Amino acid sequence: MPTPPERRTRWTDAELMREEFPPPKWAVPGLLAEGLNLLAGAPKLGKSWLSLGFGADIANGDPVLGSIDVERGPVLYCALEDTGRRLQRRRRQMLAAGGRAAPLLTLETACPTMTAGGEQLLIDWLEENPHARLVIIDTYEKMRGSDAPGMSAYAGDYAAASRFKRLADHYSVPFLLIHHVRKQGAEDWQNLVSGTAGLTGAVDATLVLERGRGQADGVLHVTGRDVEEADYAMLFDAQAGAWTKLDGPASDHTVSNTRADILRLLREHGPLKPARIAEALQLVPNTVRQTCKRMQEAGQLQVDREGTYSAPE
Template identity: 35%
Template structure:
């Protein structure tokens, strides 16, 4: 008879009693909020609140871009649209809520001029502070004043806020960044509000847009959502990249038009497709792009001679070569013999 593992029933009972006692003691002293998995799974929560559906969720959001790219214009228009219950990025309906804009790098004159440029109307839901001796108190007061209304606070910029926090010699740069941004994040979540912080990006480029956030990883690591704006200075076209703990990740084509940021295509899906299309174009030559655009405009399909007749300076034979290459790359589909159509 082989040896078995004996289970001491008395010891098992004692262990269960000990675990139960630990849980009771922790709850009694409020040392932690330990909860069993089955109890957690039985809990029901309200749907996640979004300031801007699919883009800005409740919590702390970093809006990151190079200086003078237009992020303050974006933040100001978002503040007005959210306060007035308008449309973010000219396309996404938003629910009205109280908004406090801490414009720490601007004054009333500039804000007035920009609001007039954006066509803003009077609204009682939007407030501004340009000078203050205690930003934390301003945020707390605003959150308490508008409790249960899920208010939004905008801080322009993070650097101005950091300047109010004295550095400790014992803290590393990472620890200081994490404490500053993490403290703001906890303050906002406890108040059931949202905070949008404007921040500069790194001067050096990065393949990962999250890595473009200036400062240590303590800043990016504390944020619930990170939004970056990538816009060449000579172009009105830009890409808005979003990553979040709660919202879906995505990249969306936007356009900076006389101070207002507008979503290409009128919705997030079309704006995301526009980014994909732009990158496809960047890999093609001019002639291939001309043909790709022509095919895209004809959902029922085209033949090589139609491409030749429309473009005028390419033979049907050469048009056929381009169409086959685009098909091989998966950019268009060969739906019938000699017929090419957009990919469904």
């Protein structure tokens, strides 16, 4: 790797407060920042469609997920579990549905592991594309390389991810590693990522794509050092191979139609009692009372001492 630019690493407290740091570079504002990002999801859920969509949209400067404005620039998409024929079929499917050709998108289907020449391949592309906006590795496992003998699983995961992070930090380019989730599942989505905490501890942001409920085909969970923790409900258009973000809180789209109607009403009109909710939505009052109680128990609604319900902030 080229010699990194000289970077200050020590300040007095007063000096630190006077320092002016450049803002982080975003591939997708509010979602993918410079540094190392990890996207995990179950097989066949649409991770590769999502990441390919990121790449094509950013390479063209088109809105990501149908609504997030991005800056146009070169993107490298390493589709290491695909063939050229399969990638061509996917891109033709996207173009037939109204997508645009992406001259700034580079597609790669074969990379050595990071310890066997893969790092140099990424360096060469980054050197040739000084204005790169994103590097996608699909999948991380295909390129991570083997652990050193005697290394613990935690240390191995941390070291493997750190190889990508060094490049991301050196070139100030967002990297996105595509990964899998645990087969056994977990209550907390942050514990769904396959591997040890060494992997999630080494990355700057973790994104998990889960199968959706209600009106949403998927929910994208996001947390990280430079991103605010958030959940996004999304729809998947199988014909176009495209994910789009739904407006409003994810909880409005992942509940039943009745619960979604109650949430929308309370967000628009403010706190109401069940009788008023039933009247406004033309529903049976007893059904609304029971539904509101269950929603409150599930954390989907708040209730005061007088029995007035409101949507969570």
